[in-house]
Amino acid sequence: MTEVLQNDRFLRALRREPTDTTPIWVMRQAGRYLPEYRATRARAGSFMALAQSPELACEVTLQPLQRFDLDAAILFSDILTIPDAMGLGLSFAQGEGPQFAHPVRTRADVDKLGVPDMEGELRYVMDAVRTIRRELHGRVPLIGFSGSPWTLACYMVEGEGSRDFATLKAMCWNEPKLAHQLLDTLARSVAAYLSAQAAAGAQALMVFDTWGGMLGPAAYREFSLRYMAQVVDALKADAHARELPVILFSKGANRHLSAMADTGCAALGVDWTIDLADARAAVGGRVALQGNLDPAVLRSNPETIRREARAVLDSYGNHPGHVFNLGHGITPEVDPEHVKVLVDEVHAYGRALRDAA
Template sequence: MADEVLVNDRFLRALRREPVDTTPIWVMRQAGRYLPEYRETRGRAGSFMGLATNPERACEVTLQPLERFDLDAAILFSDILTIPDAMGLGLSFANGEGPRFARPVRSAADIERLAVPDMDGELRYVMDAVRLIRQELHGRVPLIGFSGSPWTLACYMVEGEGSRDFARVKALAWNEPALAHRLLDTVARSVAVYLIAQANAGAQALMIFDTWGGLLGPAPFREFSLRYMSQVVDALKADAASRDLPVILFSKGAMGQLEALADTGCTGLGIDWSIDIGEARRRVGDRVALQGNLDPAVLRASPEIVEREARAVLDSFGNHPGHVFNLGHGITPEVDPENVKVLVDTVHAHGRKIRQD
């Protein structure tokens, strides 16, 4: 695979801020419940975890959106909570509900028991899926591997389930910062090893989802989220398998921290829809590429509005290098797949027009 020639490499070139013929696009959660073929495969798998832990089925759903849409990247089908599950916390997904851990982390003894998981043991299914997806892509587009950020994983590990405010982990950070840092360091080392293993298995770009970084104020964000994402980026840049791969950070709700995020050494920043992408580009300059940032709810509007809003994002960024079009968060299950096709085709057509003007 090392000598494989990519048929379409505009996603990687855009992340390197090199010229491209048009703006590349992929969509967060592009393999998901809005696709009837995904729902059928998940039904056969019996559960979300049955789907995510089966490399053949994970490969199948990863490739499904590429059969429908002219996307410029594939992203590994998995879940951000694979690491804490491999740490023995007992992950499950109830029907109609979010994730839940049978054994959340609530004490110093719980934190002391945590260790970096074995990538060839508990997490081998993820690496097998990466290898299989790379094989089945045949160089069509690059494959993105990913992980949750240390802070986001800690949120679920301490709370034990999803939450609107994750008050337990925030209380831990305030009341026992040394203990919180011990937890976050273990998780950060695990994330780094996990992403390096994905790189070894064939991932061609890596993304860190800091879904809950925006819950923190500026100073706590730097101490408990940014610090550990920087630790992961440093580890990736120090390893032979991952040092040349682009790394994208996406910290939802933390757009006030763009400059600090750009200073981590990452290649690209995912941005949510709360900021104009042109303003974001002016703030970070030529330090990083930007990925984003259409509001996912736009995809529930008419095709004409989808076209209009996509063009607005592209026009705001302008004819500059370093833009990967994406949503400002994941696609939602109610979206009509035809609107996704409208989005992808509009981005490619208008991206070409911008470069010709």
């Protein structure tokens, strides 16, 4: 795919190059807060049917770009596609989140797991990437993504969502070799999955470590960061992915930002519980930063949204290497007009910062 990007701010920022203004995209920008998304999901019949249809996944991926002047698209999919392809029986109960019919609890369970076939069980994801790239026509870059090995393991071992994922933690304490075997299989699977997305046309790759921050410092390094680093290493050695920027986002793990930057990733997602100036100091300019407005701000009034957006931009300062985003995903209650206020303010104030320099 050789089309010229009409808007490369996002990729330039990930390379820590100057941009005319601060690029912005929003985690979960294609989602339930948009009435058009809800209509498409209803037409699909279920979340899984929506996610597994390349045409419908493309449709909802593009919906926010039709409303807002966003600087990147992100593949519409789910973080649990890999364990689903491993045969664990993923389903989504109404109002209860993801559930697995066959959780992974024993050595025999772990021994049965292997890296899925990316153009077999997961072909629908790669077809979605190919379809989205074609329909974008070079308007903005496309981000591919995966859940982190640790986050995937959390759901696979627990069998569903949890406040503390104590079942997996107990495996780490009681059977660390088994936990490492599971996480290694997942790291190899995540690397292969992201590589396949790169081959299909993704132009940046992101790893969502939603539950890494629940671990203590030593456990985080051993069971979460270690395997994200393994993924980054594998992507750097891969012909399809080696030139693509990799973003790591580990919610609640701000004390580990320097160690995360050591992985060789291009950028770190940052949640809203740290000042971006402190995050910049922690990474020493080695990586770009993405974030970090509190998602709840979007439920306030437009002037507050503008003020808080300016505060985030001021915190980072007029330096290259910032991608504006929320500190976590947008919530379903948000008024879409508030997202437009945010996007427009980030672009306007980002330009003003550069003009004043």
